[in-house]
Amino acid sequence: DAGVIQSPRHEVTEMGQEVTLRCKPISGHNSLFWYRQTMMRGLELLIYFNNNVPIDDSGMPEDRFSAKMPNASFSTLKIQPSEPRDSAVYFCASSFIVGTGRGNGYTFGSGTRLTVV
């Protein structure tokens, strides 16, 4: 298995531009998570999908952030317009979860390092 695949690995963009981060979860996993990591705040959950449906998006910072999961094998996180304070490493993770939470643990992708100048 190739694991969780994220693209791009690095993204440098100018303030105000639209940024799209992509994630391919592990085949057979039914849950997908987007996290953001900064030195100050550590790893923060942005949004959680189960069976392609958003379950918890309370961590999405503001309306500039949006996430979609059109099918079981693909998800995007979009920032429009981007701001310098969005600079961080964005991780995608997937898992197989049944019921209220029994599953096989999370597998993380390698992350996308976003720099907004």
Next chain:
Amino acid sequence: KQEVTQIPAALSVPEGENLVLNCSFTDSAIYNLQWFRQDPGKGLTSLLLIQSSQREQTSGRLNASLDKSSGRSTLYIAASQPGDSATYLCAGNQAGTALIFGKGTTLSVSS
């Protein structure tokens, strides 16, 4: 709101020492707990998963335990090696929620 505290924030030890990393949750109703390792500039690698019906897991020189009555977990590393140098992250979730992470313990093992 669930919060996760990891102590110590940083730890430096000589090679060969046994060590314990600590993690605590403000809400002790932890369903699953997972320990990860993160090398500088890299992603997260899962080390151990303690599921809802379990209290302990072991893998090689690593042992993790979870006390659900107190909401505390420990990661025990036996006979530490320079290759163990990394940041160790503890994460837990309650039923139906996603993992919430601590800020990690940065471990440095000197040869």
